[in-house]
Amino acid sequence: MFGSPIAILGLGYVGLPLAAGLARAGNEVVGFDLDERVIDGLSQGNSHIQDISDAELAESISAGLRFTSTGSDLHGFGAYIICVPTPLAESGYPDLSFIEQAGALIASQMRSGSLVVLESTTYPGTTDELLRPILESGSGLKAGIDFCLSFSPERIDPGNPEFKVTNTPKVVGGYQPCCLEAAASIYTELGIEVVRAKGLREAELSKLLENTYRHINIALVNEMVKFCNPLGIDLHDAIRCAATKPFGFQAFYPGPGVGGHCIPIDPNYLSYRVRSELGYAFRFVELAQEINAxxxxxxxxxxxxxxxxxxxxxxxxxxxxxxxxxxxxxxxxxxxxxxxxxxxxxxxxxxxxxxxxxxxxxxxxxxxxxxxxxxxxxxxxxxxxxxxxxxxxxxxxxxxxxxxxxxxxxxxxxxxxxxxx
Ligand SMILES: NC(=O)c1ccc[n+]([C@@H]2O[C@H](COP(=O)([O-])OP(=O)(O)OC[C@H]3O[C@@H](n4cnc5c(N)ncnc54)[C@H](O)[C@@H]3O)[C@@H](O)[C@H]2O)c1
Missing domain, CATH: 3.40.50.720 (NAD(P)-binding Rossmann-like Domain)
Structure with missing residues (x-):
């Protein structure tokens, strides 16, 4: 496998299960988080993430997983995987400051031959246009030549009893083909099926396509439920009937609005990119946003x-x-x-x-x-x-x-x- 030890930056819903899985597979892993309460809790064996029980955490720690909030502890690592938040700023625009901060730290600690993977959800172009320059200027190294750079979106579904990190295929895109293969080797070693994207932007877009698809289809049934009530039609029953079609239909259900990160926030990253680069609206996303809100x-x-x-x-x-x-x-x-x-x-x-x-x-x-x-x-x-x-x-x-x-x-x-x- 490529790169050892492995540093996971950001130990939330995405980073902690990945760090624990990699450690249990026999890798030397260090989990890094800026939040000292998170590091203290994890170091004492207390998991703050529902999908990782204290027993699983203890097993991972026994397998060698360590935690730190000191950046210099990550010096000279073989791989750095970024799992930091990508929220919206007050302005409603993407807040990429967490990626910038993580990138700057990695640039100061990485070595020739390191692999850097971004897993945080973000708009197409982020890995190449934002992260790569931070890494190159901070380290003096060149992506694709001196170090490998990849993007691999996390698809974790917290609380899903069936699909976890290891049985959900992982899309991987590389800055160069060698970067893709370096990142793929990490996930393959965990037994995860790797889906190779043509490039970084395709991998970045694939995640936003998944989230936008859900956002829009939820908005569709939410709009329908509003008119079904005065028309005296039970939309749930209509969905039940439509869902018996064995092809071409996936059931989505109306609800009180959308929550979490993936549905209400992430599609905005895509509409921001379309608007800022091309100057026009991604109307489906904006309409879905309006209906769900x-x-x-x-x-x-x-x-x-x-x-x-x-x-x-x-x-x-x-x-x-x-x-x-x-x-x-x-x-x-x-x-x-x-x-x-x-x-x-x-x-x-x-x-x-x-x-x-x-x-x-x-x-x-x-x-x-x-x-x-x-x-x-x-x-x-x-x-x-x-x-x-x-x-x-x-x-x-x-x-x-x-x-x-x-x-x-x-x-x-x-x-x-x-x-x-
Ligand atoms: N939660 C999900 O279901 C889910 C699913 C797929 C993708 N994602 C994406 O994965 C990314 C992470 O999401 P999450 O839910 O794990 O977030 P989270 O808020 O649960 O955890 C993020 C962690 O990163 C830490 N952090 C912030 N800045 C840091 C830095 N510079 N260096 C190190 N640690 C830092 C925070 O303290 C926090 O503990 C986001 O881009 C999100 O959109 C989330």
């Missing part, structure tokens, strides 16, 4: 309509928000649509509580929201329940008995009194 206020309007049917006003109603993470059975709250929904509910005078086994403390607009524990729930406590996330724990709950109005934004509850989005 409108869902929280649509949910509240629907809840208000359902309360109205019971001669109740939203103002003063006791509303239980069930499931506040961005996806089922994960503790990740990033970009969760539960936040704008709670904000609108509170602004309209509702008395909001929440139920979520994964979130022990939930603040909206700086105020603590009252937490309800599943075991202590009883009828009569609430005027309305809005289900935003179908955590498996909720399977044991009889939602209909909790309140006169139950709005199910996921289409997962059964019962005569349950209202679907």
């Amino acid at each position: 409108s869902m929280p206020s649509y949910v509240v309007t629907r809840l208000q309509d359902e309360l109205n049917e019971h001669s109740l006003s939203l103002k003063g109603s006791r509303v239980l928000v069930a499931g506040v993470t961005y996806k089922a059975d994960v503790p990740d709250e990033r970009e969760s649509p539960a936040v704008p929904i709670a904000e609108i509910l509170i602004n309209r005078g509702a008395i909001v509580s929440y139920l979520d086994p994964y979130v022990t403390n939930w603040q909206i607009q700086g105020s603590q929201i009252a937490r309800v524990i599943q075991g202590s729930l009883e009828g009569g406590q609430f005027d309305a329940v809005v289900l935003l996330q179908s955590h498996t724990d909720f399977d044991a709950l009889d939602f209909e008995s909790l309140a006169p109005v139950v709005l199910d934004t996921r289409g997962s509850l059964q019962g005569a009194a349950i209202k679907r989005l």
